[in-house]
Amino acid sequence: MSPPASQRMTSSSLLCYLIPLALAVSRFNSVSSARILGYFPSPVKSHLIVHAALAETLAQAGHDVTVIASVRNVYPHAKYEYIEIDGAAFDPSVLTGMVNNSKPFYRKFDDMMKAISTSTNASITHPRMQRFLSEHGAGAFDLLLLGYFMNDFHLGLAAHFQCPLIVSFMIQPILSVNLLLANPAETAYVPTMLSNLAQPLDFLGRVKNYLFALLEEFSMVRFIRRLQQELYDYNFPPDRYPPLDEVRKNVSLVFVNHHFSQGPIRPNVPNLIEIGGIQIKEKPDPLPADIAKVLDESKDGVIYFSLGTNIQGSHLTEEKTKIMFKVISKLPYKVLWKWGESVRPGQSKNIIYKEWLPQDDILAHPNVKLFITHGGMGSVVEAQYHGVPIVGIPLFGDQPSNMANVERSGFGLSVDYTTLSEESLNNAIQEVLNNPKYTKAVRDFSRLYRDRPMTPRQTVVYWVEYVLRHHGAKHMQSPAVHLNRWQLMSLDVIAFLLVIVGSVVAVFVKICRLLCCRGKKCETIKGTPAAKVKKTQ
Template identity: 35%
Template sequence: MPTIVTLSILTISLNVVLSAKILGLFPPPVNSHRNLYVPLVQELVQRGHDVTVVSPYEEKTDSKNGSLRSIVLTGFVEWMRDGMKNMRTFEQTDTNVFQKLQTSIAFLEKMTEMTLEHKEVQKLIHSKETFDVVIITEVLNHALKALAPHFKAPLVSFSTVGACSLSNLLVGNPSPPSYVPDIFSDYSSQMTFLERLTNSFTHLYTQVCFNWYVYPKHSKLMKKYIPGEYDFDQVIHNISIVLLNSHPSINQPVPLVPNMIEIGGFHIKPPKQLPQDLQEYLDNAPNGVIYFSMGSNLKSAELPLEKRDAFLKTFAKLKQKVIWKWEEDVLPGKPDNVKLGKWLPQSSILAHPNIRLFITHGGLLSTTETVYHGVPVLAIPIFGDQKQNAQIAVNLGFGLSLSFEDVNEEALTRTIVELLNNPKYKEIAKARSKYFHDRVRKPMETAIYWIEYVIRHRGAAHLRVAGIDLPWYQYILLDIVAVLVLGILLTCCIVAFVCKKLCCRNSQRVKIKAQ
């Protein structure tokens, strides 16, 4: 009996020691971002931590182990909705890398200021609270990083994508432009000479843009809204760890410094029981089922009429059934083999053994889920990182890509038939799925371990690489290149001068002999 009491006391004491105050800042009013941070927050609460979440949504928990306080960024969802009304999403396919970068910078700078000036955030800033760790979504919102030293806490960066220019520059992570494409580009690791040239220029342009425009802007925001004297350069480079939503089974392998941790697929939970109508529809499909969804931000109902008709005519010719995420009550001309749904449990559908193909926009979450379940994919990318994800799927061999401009009945039919009838896509998708699941520990376990690691050690300065402390021109060896170029030019000048002198001397000798 005393042993049981002792163990109980030790267990309670351990829980008290491990319980921490955590602040999570997740400002983007985008469902795909919410689908990532909510599982992480819920797991932290389940582990007994007290979590404060600053986001555009009211977050709740059923867990009794820890606590969850939600600070809602009111007005953000409406702001995003109004902006999307003026933006024809299916017409964004032809924007170039520089347009994407400039649009993102302007949008995220505005969102950062809206976050900092929000009355509830200002109330929190002036509350004199402290936290054991601050977790911030990494989306060019650098001014928010000053909240970590303000609350006397180490900083964890939460990246919804893999290693890219958004985080590489902050932790000194190498990203050779010869095979690491910029996140705003449409390239994969297998680039042509022209693509490598463009990618190199993009890398340089991004560094210049960040250092001489983005960072100064956010430094001003930091000073305007966060009391105290902070060195902005130290603030943005004082990241303990970066949690990356990536994994080599989904993304191309790239260099990672020690404090960049891959947790791709951490948000995926084991499949749940499907609603009865979907379960019966999938079970009674002797030829299999195709699942079609354009994600949470794009709406199939907004497809141009000619594109929608191309899908309808193509699906009508197939012997497979189709489940289509359609946001309206009616789809004119819907074939009998198509089932509609305004909201669909995507991961649980993909887990069904009768799913033969996933037609998607190529978003990272959808790509991750199709690899998780080992389902071949047809990617029809529109904007953002979708084209890059689609190209990776093609290069790795578990899918094909079709540009939105090329979507017509003939191209759709040809591509879908190839994916359905050629077994290599299914075989490769299953192999990628095995790579995904074969890890030392589950990705959510990895995420929690490293967050608690930072809490235990009050940061992780020992994981920082020396490159962080170098000026950007030294990091990319511009000073060395300049010295080498000057040295070569000086050598050439000396050689030219000596040659000229020798020529003049020889010329004089010839004249003397001639006389």
């Protein structure tokens, strides 16, 4: 039965209600074109791929975006304006040492931090950057988007431009990132990057995790803070800029290239926003004709092999390179091998060497059967998103931790580089290729990873415009940012309460003693003979 005419709403009257509502919503959600500066000083190309994806997303959303970076633009057709600061690259010997030194990562940390500091300082002291800063002062930009790589001193740029600050980070939050927002560490159940542990932590796991957290705190963060303070004082003199500790409190948001489905499960403050997979295209670009031909015609499948954007053949030992070639050349599959050097490990009919390959677009192709990788987070995320199983050869940094998580999740296997042999590499490749459980696990996870209320790009646009609408969104900031270590641990409160309890106990004891002494005197008087009492009187 249809409702009475008085209760029916015509299409025209419905539009009268919906059009004003839609206009109101659009006015609330829209932000006029903002002037945004993306400063990405890391000389690592894989880092720029993530940071520049944010910048391009914002430019596509209609904002006026300028990017300053230390390497060649990874998005040559991007809508943002690009300024390259040359001369801020890593010393090649640093990467060679990181790859071939068998010491744990934390023991190679000092050399890595010095190399990072040297390159990031070179970017801001570069004449082109200094000229840019002299020409653009307070009010030149509405927002600073800073690529973070142990370069806290660059936070001073937000003070220079006097604008809100958003930080972009390439992986899950580590301690130095958490400290920017007072994001809780929760070492009792959240594994640190260095510990390589899985949740839930048993007692020994919690002991190990706690010790690694202390190591990260005292040998890394303390080192970073001391070095960053020196660089900050040099580049942002105290007579013109606020102290670094105050500038750190100006961080409105941190974007991390991570998603909770990857683990570990942990609490986050409201202004830590996960945008895992931001660098992955929602629709792959067309492949170069020669690569597309190989992939399309290889019905049995293709293996893709890349050790990332930074590692070149010259960083590997000749012995390890020969091992890789011998194993790869014997496989009954076409292999696309990203190899950036002119001297190749060898020639084989099944191997196609390329100086550069569009990794995201290749992994999206249905004929890719396996991805052999160094285990960088960007590579792992792209394989997970596209449902491609992995064999990892982790080299340094977060790579061992990433591959440990890949193994635990059943997405692939990891092979130790320092003990790499033909047998260990071949066994891992054959196991992942021939056991369907790895492909099934990663494809199941791919569906889980993609299932979100907003895509990473939509998330970036929303939260950036939220910060702009609310002038820095200080209401999202944790109050813990303004507390020191002793206050966060409530040691001052505990000390205060102990003083009160101690004072009360001391007063009580004093009263008891006085009462006891007075009682003893009365008993003594009562027990004294009368003659003696009279004599005493």
